[in-house]
Amino acid sequence: MSNNTRNDRIFGAVLLALAIGFFGVALAMHVPFAYDPLGPKAFPMILSLALGVMALSLIARPASGTGLPGGRVGLQLLGVLIVLVAYGVLFTRIGYLISTVAAMTILARIFGATWIKAGITGVALTASSYALFAWALGIALPIGSWLVY
Template identity: 40%
Template sequence: MKIAADRLLGFALIGLAAFVAVQAINLEVPFNYEPVGPRAFPLGLAILLAALSLALVFKPGPDGHWPHGALALKLLLVLGLLLVYTMLFTRLGFIPTTFMVVAALAWLFDATWGKALIAGALMAVGSFFLFTEVLGIALPTGYWLNAII
């Protein structure tokens, strides 16, 4: 039974990857990005998702059990944190939102608060630098920072 569920999930994820790829290709940008445009990142994720989904279809995992108890609660909290991330991303900006969510995720998976805050700061600043300086992708600074500047 689990093998059929794995394959069904794999096909559903391939459909999601196709949807993301079509949306990325249809993305209209009013100005030119150099060297990498805004289509590259979602297209790359769609390709990766499709490849991993094919692996799930052709080589399903062994039978397993649904998570329960503390692990199920942690997974629901991860989902909630990712939803909060998407809602606050443009309002607060990339760096503060990424900092808060990464720190919360690290703490959720048993890091101390000190290590979680360090991980959040390093991930937020490091990924901001990677996206803006290396890849040339503009990220939101947040409405609050725009009001100050």
């Protein structure tokens, strides 16, 4: 077995463990009222199942690529991972608007946008996604626990 095949299978196993864990967390979610007939559990459960299927396919049939990306692409991917983890951690603490503008701006910078273009992109994506979620779909987004007295 080549090194890349082993790495893909290990990565697939880690993703499968995450999918199972996320599915368990989704099952344990309890919300006193539901936004829709499916309830708030449906979306994370569907994502967990999709991740599990992809992880199983990676375990069963690993890619024949050249391994992990290095250089600039590897650093960009690491930067994206860090931004997304920070976004997940800070989302409810600092609120949807601030965390999404910051995340989108930093992601745009990671992929080469100037600060001005990245800022405009962050604000535009946040405003349009807020309009979609809050106004069109009626989903309550967190304002941030630091604003709650």
